[in-house]
Amino acid sequence: MRYAAHLLVVLLLGAACGNGAVPPDTADAAADVASAFACPPGTVATMANLVPLPVASTPDGGQFCLPASAAIEVNPPTPELLAIGQYLAAQLRPATGFALEVRGTATPQPGNIHLAKAQGKWALGEEGYGLTIAADGVTLTAAQPAGLMRGIQTLRQLLPATIEAGTPQPGPWPLATGTIHDQPRFAWRGLMLDVARHFFAVADVKRLIDAAAYYKINRLHLHLTDDQGWRLVITSWPQLSALGGSTEVGGATGPLFYSQAEFADLVAYAAARYITVVPEIDMPGHSNAALASYAALNCDNTATALYTGTEVGFSSLCIDATPTTKFVGDVLGEVSKLTPGAWLHIGDDEAKSTSAADYASFVQALQPMVAATGKKLIGWADIGHATLTSGAISQHWNPYDPTSVQLAVQQHAQALLSPANRAYLDMKYDADTPLGQVWAGLVDEQQAYAWNPATEVPGVGEADIVGVEAALWTETIVTLADIEVMTFPRLAGLAEVGWSPVASNDWAGYRLRIAAHGPRLSAMGVGFYKSARIPWE
Numbered sequence: 001m002r003y004a005a006h007l008l009v010v011l012l013l014g015a016a017c018g019n020g021a022v023p024p025d026t027a028d029a030a031a032d033v034a035s036a037f038a039c040p041p042g043t044v045a046t047m048a049n050l051v052p053l054p055v056a057s058t059p060d061g062g063q064f065c066l067p068a069s070a071a072i073e074v075n076p077p078t079p080e081l082l083a084i085g086q087y088l089a090a091q092l093r094p095a096t097g098f099a100l101e102v103r104g105t106a107t108p109q110p111g112n113i114h115l116a117k118a119q120g121k122w123a124l125g126e127e128g129y130g131l132t133i134a135a136d137g138v139t140l141t142a143a144q145p146a147g148l149m150r151g152i153q154t155l156r157q158l159l160p161a162t163i164e165a166g167t168p169q170p171g172p173w174p175l176a177t178g179t180i181h182d183q184p185r186f187a188w189r190g191l192m193l194d195v196a197r198h199f200f201a202v203a204d205v206k207r208l209i210d211a212a213a214y215y216k217i218n219r220l221h222l223h224l225t226d227d228q229g230w231r232l233v234i235t236s237w238p239q240l241s242a243l244g245g246s247t248e249v250g251g252a253t254g255p256l257f258y259s260q261a262e263f264a265d266l267v268a269y270a271a272a273r274y275i276t277v278v279p280e281i282d283m284p285g286h287s288n289a290a291l292a293s294y295a296a297l298n299c300d301n302t303a304t305a306l307y308t309g310t311e312v313g314f315s316s317l318c319i320d321a322t323p324t325t326k327f328v329g330d331v332l333g334e335v336s337k338l339t340p341g342a343w344l345h346i347g348d349d350e351a352k353s354t355s356a357a358d359y360a361s362f363v364q365a366l367q368p369m370v371a372a373t374g375k376k377l378i379g380w381a382d383i384g385h386a387t388l389t390s391g392a393i394s395q396h397w398n399p400y401d402p403t404s405v406q407l408a409v410q411q412h413a414q415a416l417l418s419p420a421n422r423a424y425l426d427m428k429y430d431a432d433t434p435l436g437q438v439w440a441g442l443v444d445e446q447q448a449y450a451w452n453p454a455t456e457v458p459g460v461g462e463a464d465i466v467g468v469e470a471a472l473w474t475e476t477i478v479t480l481a482d483i484e485v486m487t488f489p490r491l492a493g494l495a496e497v498g499w500s501p502v503a504s505n506d507w508a509g510y511r512l513r514i515a516a517h518g519p520r521l522s523a524m525g526v527g528f529y530k531s532a533r534i535p536w537e
């Protein structure tokens with residue numbers, strides 16, 4: 001009751017000044033302010049269905065109904081915070097039909113949503129936030145803009161599911177009053193999309209970004225190159241996209257790549273949601289698209305044929321060849337300039353056609369080249385078999401190979417956990433799931449949720465782990481609908497594994513919370529897999 005409290009101070013000051021002139025109806029005024037935003041009898045509002053589960057949420061039994069007059073107040077009104085206010089308004093305007101003016105306001109006014117940068121001591125880190133829902137308004141506070149963005153997702157989830165509709169819906173728009181304090185367990189909650197096996201246009205990737213942001217995902221790893229396709233224009237090596245980006249698995253043809261402007265658009269779209277894009281150039285294996293584009297990259301100086309199948313491990317850049325070194329330097333140079341994020345992913349997985357010695361020398365040579373771009377190196381866990389400079393991230397993926405990430409962590413690299421038997425979204429949910437693969441076993445919603453990264457790999461503990469990342473490989477995934485049915489709801493479970501306290505990881509409770517998200521995802525127009533394991537509402 002922020003405003004009521006303010007009124008109370010006035011009242012007490014008035015009494016203290018002994019002027020006695022306390023208007024008899026002042027106390028009622030506070031009640032009147034709150035009742036101005038009361039909800040109709042029978043309105044239901046709850047904090048019970050948040051995913052990821054916050055660190056602490058304390059409802060106090062009351063309700064606040066967002067009025068049509070509500071404004072989104074921002075303090076301080078910097079361009080960055082005003083943009084976040086506009087993002088929130090854009091989420092709430094379509095379904096409510098409210099104007100939701102965004103304006104700089106220092107002191108919260110009744111009936112509004114107030115976004116504020118925390119002043120002074122802050123204990124909730126980069127992405128933490130405090131959310132107070134009072135009977136007369138909402139206050140969301142964070143030390144960093146990213147924290148406001150994460151808190152906005154929570155605020156969306158506190159409103160009825162129909163808030164996510166793209167067209168006007170009948171109200172009211174109730175919020176359960178109380179407080180939420182929240183911050184992530186791990187700094188990295190990622191989603192990888194393989195756009196090499198099958199290419200996905202900018203519009204599709206943006207819709208995936210929107211849905212991932214809803215679950216506080218903060219990294220988008222784009223697997224841009226592989227045997228079947230090179231998906232980003234490199235101006236100094238134009239054939240990489242012109243030829244290497246002209247086909248995909250299954251043989252479809254076309255300009256199946258991002259121009260540098262389109263890539264920059266995706267990077268900016270993700271950044272506006274405080275999601276960092278991590279581009280992957282997979283080398284020395286998974287490189288047939290490059291080898292088909294430039295003969296000089298092949299040891300026999302003969303370009304390979306384009307490949308539209310789904311085998312792995314048959315390709316390798318010609319290690320130590322002069323053109324290869326120039327190729328790597330030019331590509332890393334251009335990609336790093338397009339990437340405001342701190343990381344370049346250099347792949348390095350399944351280099352089955354590269355000798356162990358060549359592999360080690362290639363990774364060795366790669367590291368200073370990545371460092372020269374000012375970026376930090378991230379690679380699939382296989383890089384653990386080379387000598388790593390500090391600060392590298394090793395992405396664990398093969399549950400049958402714990403050794404690679406253990407070797408990396410022993411060299412003081414950090415670990416990003418994507419165990420395929422938990423986090424590979426191309427694994428089938430059930431034997432009869434039409435799409436996907438089974439090499440790491442079936443991964444249903446519980447398998448993707450009920451695990452603790454800190455105990456997943458012996459010798460890789462909490463302090464070694466930057467976070468978790470779900471990976472959607474697209475050998476069998478062709479459309480956005482295919483992406484969505486394999487990604488949701490499992491991404492929400494993985495997002496909770498990366499965000500919420502380990503003590504709150506409880507399948508019995510989670511399955512009820514995510515069940516309430518069925519109407520939310522439907523209102524967003526996002527497809528999801530409906531199994532009997534979850535009592536979908």
Ligand code: IFG
Pocket residue numbers: 312349350380397424426437473
């Ligand atoms: N492993 C390959 C991917 C993809 C995947 C499909 C990694 C790091 C199997 N490498 O996962 O290219 O084919 O599940």
